[in-house]
Amino acid sequence: MSGQHRLVYDERIEDAVNRISALLSDSYFLSKRAVSLLLLQEDEDITQLVEATDRSSYEEISSIVEETKQAFDRPLSYVIGLTMHEDALNITERSVTRNRKMRRSFASVLSDLTMHPISGIIILLLVLYFGLYKFVGEFGAGTIVDFLEENIFEGYINPFLTRVFEVLIPWRWLQELFVHEYGVLTLGMRYAIAIILPIVGTFFLVFSIIEDSGYLPRLAMLVDRIFKKIGLNGRAVIPMTLGFGCGTMATIVTRTLESKREKVISTLLLALAIPCSAQLGVILAMLSVSFRALVIWMVFVALSFLLVGFLAARLYPGKKPSFYMEVPPLRIPKISNVLSKTLARMKWYLVEVIPIFLGASVIIWIGNLTGAFNLLVRALHPVMSFVGLPSESAQAFIFGFFRRDYGAAGLYDLQRAGILDIRQILVASTILTLFVPCVAQFAVMIKERGLKTALWIASFVFVFAFAAGAVLNVVLQVTGIL
Amino acid sequence: MTMLKSENREEVVLPLSQLKKGSLAEVLRFDMTDRSTLRKLLSLGIVPGTKIRVVHTFPSYVIEFDSSQIVFDKTIASSIRVRLLDNASLEGAST
Amino acid sequence: MTGSYVSVSNYPGTTVEVYRGKTRLDENVFEVIDTPGMYSLSCITDEERVTRNLLLKERPSVVLHVMDAKSIKRMLPLTLQLIEASLPVILVLNMMDEAEREGLSIEVSDLEKRLGVPVVTTIAALGKGIDELKGKVSEYVRAA
Numbered sequence: 001m002s003g004q005h006r007l008v009y010d011e012r013i014e015d016a017v018n019r020i021s022a023l024l025s026d027s028y029f030l031s032k033r034a035v036s037l038l039l040l041q042e043d044e045d046i047t048q049l050v051e052a053t054d055r056s057s058y059e060e061i062s063s064i065v066e067e068t069k070q071a072f073d074r075p076l077s078y079v080i081g082l083t084m085h086e087d088a089l090n091i092t093e094r095s096v097t098r099n100r101k102m103r104r105s106f107a108s109v110l111s112d113l114t115m116h117p118i119s120g121i122i123i124l125l126l127v128l129y130f131g132l133y134k135f136v137g138e139f140g141a142g143t144i145v146d147f148l149e150e151n152i153f154e155g156y157i158n159p160f161l162t163r164v165f166e167v168l169i170p171w172r173w174l175q176e177l178f179v180h181e182y183g184v185l186t187l188g189m190r191y192a193i194a195i196i197l198p199i200v201g202t203f204f205l206v207f208s209i210i211e212d213s214g215y216l217p218r219l220a221m222l223v224d225r226i227f228k229k230i231g232l233n234g235r236a237v238i239p240m241t242l243g244f245g246c247g248t249m250a251t252i253v254t255r256t257l258e259s260k261r262e263k264v265i266s267t268l269l270l271a272l273a274i275p276c277s278a279q280l281g282v283i284l285a286m287l288s289v290s291f292r293a294l295v296i297w298m299v300f301v302a303l304s305f306l307l308v309g310f311l312a313a314r315l316y317p318g319k320k321p322s323f324y325m326e327v328p329p330l331r332i333p334k335i336s337n338v339l340s341k342t343l344a345r346m347k348w349y350l351v352e353v354i355p356i357f358l359g360a361s362v363i364i365w366i367g368n369l370t371g372a373f374n375l376l377v378r379a380l381h382p383v384m385s386f387v388g389l390p391s392e393s394a395q396a397f398i399f400g401f402f403r404r405d406y407g408a409a410g411l412y413d414l415q416r417a418g419i420l421d422i423r424q425i426l427v428a429s430t431i432l433t434l435f436v437p438c439v440a441q442f443a444v445m446i447k448e449r450g451l452k453t454a455l456w457i458a459s460f461v462f463v464f465a466f467a468a469g470a471v472l473n474v475v476l477q478v479t480g481i482l
Numbered sequence: 483m484t485m486l487k488s489e490n491r492e493e494v495v496l497p498l499s500q501l502k503k504g505s506l507a508e509v510l511r512f513d514m515t516d517r518s519t520l521r522k523l524l525s526l527g528i529v530p531g532t533k534i535r536v537v538h539t540f541p542s543y544v545i546e547f548d549s550s551q552i553v554f555d556k557t558i559a560s561s562i563r564v565r566l567l568d569n570a571s572l573e574g575a576s577t
Numbered sequence: 578m579t580g581s582y583v584s585v586s587n588y589p590g591t592t593v594e595v596y597r598g599k600t601r602l603d604e605n606v607f608e609v610i611d612t613p614g615m616y617s618l619s620c621i622t623d624e625e626r627v628t629r630n631l632l633l634k635e636r637p638s639v640v641l642h643v644m645d646a647k648s649i650k651r652m653l654p655l656t657l658q659l660i661e662a663s664l665p666v667i668l669v670l671n672m673m674d675e676a677e678r679e680g681l682s683i684e685v686s687d688l689e690k691r692l693g694v695p696v697v698t699t700i701a702a703l704g705k706g707i708d709e710l711k712g713k714v715s716e717y718v719r720a721a
Binding site for chain 1: 617619622624629630633645651653654656657661663679681682684688691692693694702
């Protein structure tokens with residue numbers, strides 16, 4: 001199409017653009033003019049690209065950039081950006097008109113309330129209570145899980161599969177790979193489909209509704225001041241909230257944060273103090289026998305989150321993050337959109353995470369078969385007594401190493417068998433919450449942050465979890481709170 | 483007439499962080515040297531001449547212009563110089 | 578536009594991946610690439626970088642710059658940058674219903690003349706304007 005709009009900049013910039021364009025080769029998909037302008041704005045990626053592509057003329061190009069920079073007392077990115085905005089205003093001046101003043105609608109009144117320091121917190125608590133506790137906790141982790149576990153799996157699928165494999169495979173040890181106590185199908189599939197999927201699914205549904213309503217930027221606005229203390233900014237509330245659903249997915253979403261420092265700190269906090277929904281469901285069920293234990297658990301984990309964040313922000317040097325964000329209007333989410341997002345996330349979860357979980361089941365089978373787990377359990381005995389737990393619970397932590405919810409479910413079994421008292425359950429749940437991320441999350445940590453950082457985070461988390469557990473155990477015993 | 487107007491009207495230039503909730507102001511310039519923050523403000527559409535209304539000042543600053551709302555922290559707010567147009571006259575204008 | 582996955586988020590915070598799909602227009606099959614949001618060609622965040630790298634590495638037949646119609650004044654600079662970069666841009670003003678509710682009227686033909694690129698208004702959530710958009714895409718590709 002001819003007659004395309006052309007932006008005209010200050011003549012010193014135009015001159016520099018012409019001179020740089022003449023030095024550039026034809027190998028860019030963007031116009032030479034655009035590449036020159038990005039070079040003048042000192043865009044890092046483009047500068048690197050040009051340095052690699054047009055080696056011979058790069059020195060001359062960078063001297064033109066330098067010379068032009070000297071001619072202005074403001075950064076060129078600002079000067080160029082300003083021209084673009086002025087031009088945009090000129091264009092829209094005549095073709096875009098506003099007829100009347102904005103009226104205050106119900107949505108904008110509600111929007112104001114969500115950002116008010118007092119009503120905002122009340123609304124947040126309501127969202128947490130109804131969205132997380134009532135819907136995910138009671139409906140997802142309670143009603144649906146009970147139905148699938150007890151009626152479908154225990155009632156039909158597991159007995160059926162067990163019979164099939166008993167007929168097909170004559171050897172008990174090989175049967176155990178698929179069925180019986182730790183079988184890939186009877187345990188792995190049952191956990192994945194009957195426990196995790198309903199919890200994660202209901203969480204994703206709530207999260208998609210919250211996301212589409214435009215509430216997240218408002219939440220970010222409320223928590224920014226607190227998050228600044230732990231080296232993050234309000235924007236990080238998005239991966240953190242998602243972490244309560246699935247830490248693996250949340251670790252990927254830390255990409256939306258700006259600096260490496262923020263990414264590392266949020267990855268650390270996600271690995272340490274944000275329990276994922278699968279784990280949360282089982283832990284809430286265990287602690288539901290004592291309201292006091294539940295409150296202590298919450299406060300202790302929240303304090304660990306803040307303490308480690310606070311220390312990390314001090315120990316990890318870097319520029320303080322600045323917080324800015326667009327606040328979209330509050331909207332009633334479209335059901336079809338919410339559903340398609342929830343389904344897309346559940347599909348992602350099934351495809352990415354479940355295979356790793358099933359693989360972990362195979363490792364557990366090998367561990368049991370070879371007796372390696374028994375050795376590990378015995379080796380962990382001193383650690384267990386250090387935090388005041390019976391040595392049987394070591395197994396739960398080893399399983400938790402492979403999958404967080406496995407560990408939680410393992411503890412759940414011990415509780416039902418009456419091996420743990422309430423204090424031990426609280427200590428064990430706390431350690432498990434803080435304890436290493438699951439295999440899937442660890443894999444993503446390596447992918448996103450690199451092996452070194454991931455290992456560093458994992459070892460810190462391991463030590464911190466047990467040390468915190470020991471402290472909690474002593475405090476509970478000395479004060480006699482529980 | 484125009485002279486009268488300019489004499490009567492006192493020019494108040496101050497950082498956005500000192501505005502009260504509900505104030506109307508015009509953005510004059512930015513007092514920051516940080517390239518990336520400047521670029522962020524530009525990309526959000528905050529340029530000299532933009533007329534803004536302060537919607538919230540705590541825990542973060544929320545401003546409204548062009549029927550959009552933008553939130554930012556105090557550091558950014560104190561580096562935006564504005565000219566006060568109307569001091570909190572819109573506060574409580576809700577229905 | 579593919580009907581398989583259209584990301585219409587109120588806030589671009591969680592779209593960090595690129596979604597790809599296929600759609601058929603007339604005789605041609607298009608690969609549709611849905612990318613994370615971006616404010617400017619000079620990038621700040623990783624997700625903006627994802628989008629720009631895509632523009633740098635793949636030669637798209639059409640680039641749809643989809644924006645909230647209400648924010649046209651603030652978002653138009655990116656359109657200008659895309660035009661400046663000689664990319665085949667179509668400006669899509671989405672959520673026109675919200676813009677109209679706020680009393681905003683946009684003269685599309687005037688805007689088209691000034692920019693020199695096609696402009697389409699849509700309400701994607703209700704499927705309005707999508708056929709017109711498809712028509713303009715075909716036209717644009719045929720002209721190229």
